[in-house]
Amino acid sequence: MSVSCSDLLCGEDSSIIFSTGGEALLECSSDQGFLMPEVEESIAGLIENERNFMVPCNDYIEKFHLTQSIDASNRADSVAWILKVHRYHGFQPLTAYLSVNYFDRFLYSHQLPKMNGWPAQLLSVACLSLAAKVEEPLVPSLLDLQVEGAQFIFEPRNIQRMELLVLRVLDWRLQSISPFSFLSFFAHKIDPTGNYTGFLTSRATEIILSNIQETNFLEYRPSCIAAATILCAANDLPHFSLVTAQHAESWCDGLHKDKITSCRQLMQQTAFANRPRKQPKVLPQLRVMTRASIAWSDSSSTSFSSSSPYKRRKLNNSLWLDNDK
Known part of the structure; x- marks a missing residue:
């Protein structure tokens, strides 16, 4: 019995399964002319649908303050770690973007307790793993993915459970x-x-x-x-x-x-x-002496004179400070 591709599909619309998603970049050679009507229509379609994959910024920021599950600095730390792993493994730029997109869309729709602890790290690993599976031809193991200063190391089965939770919250919409x-x-x-x-x-x-x-x-x-x-x-x-x-x-x-x-x-x-700032100039350290120290040094001039010339030079080059002034 022959089986067609349509027999293997679930109840979803087949056009969704076989569509290339929003990242079908338009590759047109200069010979054909880049600004073809089909390209213009494709760009118009992307602009029409782009809001479906965005996080409403105002509501998202309000959730930061109301739920206190995560703040901007903790989010920045999670994104910074994703970018470090992205560079470490040489992932494509879109992989990093999708990871952060999943991270924000998940937090907008679902709350995790104490997001500044291990749940935030687990969510970061799961989002990065999903994005790598979508975009990268070679995906590191879940243990190899946890590099570049990861605060917590999770077992693969726990990461896979988190991946399933992210998929359910995002309604399995990973193309963005x-x-x-x-x-x-x-x-x-x-x-x-x-x-x-x-x-x-x-x-x-x-x-x-x-x-x-x-x-x-x-x-x-x-x-x-x-x-x-x-x-x-x-x-x-x-x-x-x-x-x-x-x-x-x-x-x-x-x-x-x-x-x-x-x-x-x-x-x-x-x-x-974020531009690198110039390092402040370090001035040579000056030795400060009080009047008591000077008096002691006068009384001990004999011992100084009998000591090595290095000690005399060190005393002469010191900065003296008068307590009365």
């Missing part, structure tokens, strides 16, 4: 529309020749990952974040330094220059706050 979905499209909008699109997308990717810890970026849509990062990347090239948010607003429907401008300003503020 991210800023990376739009970068290539927006880069070609700035540079139709394609000469600088590689640099623009690469630089924009770095900016996205460097800002992923900031909770304030949750209020911006992925398309808005992508447009703002492309503008920041374009600012590094003299050819495109004059491209503004007003230009970006015309790239496709759904973009708003005010939102793009505020998102870009937030990125610049974050970059300024």
Whole structure:
């Protein structure tokens, strides 16, 4: 008896099973022309559906204060650990983004007790594991995933249970529309020749990952974040330094220059706050002597004179402080 693919499907819509999700980046060669009507329609569809994979920022921040299950600093610590493991294993940028996306969407819909303890670490491992299974061709073992200063080490079976809980809370919706979905499209909008699109997308990717810890970026849509990062990347090239948010607003429907401008300003503020500071100059330590010490040194001049010349030089180079002054 022959079995077709449709016989193996459950009650779900088959289009959902076989769809490539929001991360089906549009790969069009320059020979065919990048700005085809099909590409424009695909981008419009991504913008229409991107809110379905976002966490409402205002409600999320309110939950931080009301439930006290996790605060912004603890979330930043969890995201920082995810980024460390992401770099350690050489994961794709989308893997890190999806991990944080699962983390925030889970906390928005489900509360865990004492999130600043081991539950937060367990959730971070589970979200990173799920994202790696979605995006990475080679996935480390659950024990090898717990590196880079993990505060707690969990048994694989406990992580798998947490993964199932995350899947149920997210309603098994692991594909998500991210800023990376739009970068290539927006880069070609700035540079139709394609000469600088590689640099623009690469630089924009770095900016996205460097800002992923900031909770304030949750209020911006992925398309808005992508447009703002492309503008920041374009600012590094003299050819495109004059491209503004007003230009970006015309790239496709759904973009708003005010939102793009505020998102870009937030990125610049974050970059300024996180820039490495110069180490303070260390002045040579000066020895402070009181009058009592001076009197004692006068009475002991004989012993000093009979001692080594090093001690005399040390006394002469000291800073004397008069108690009366």
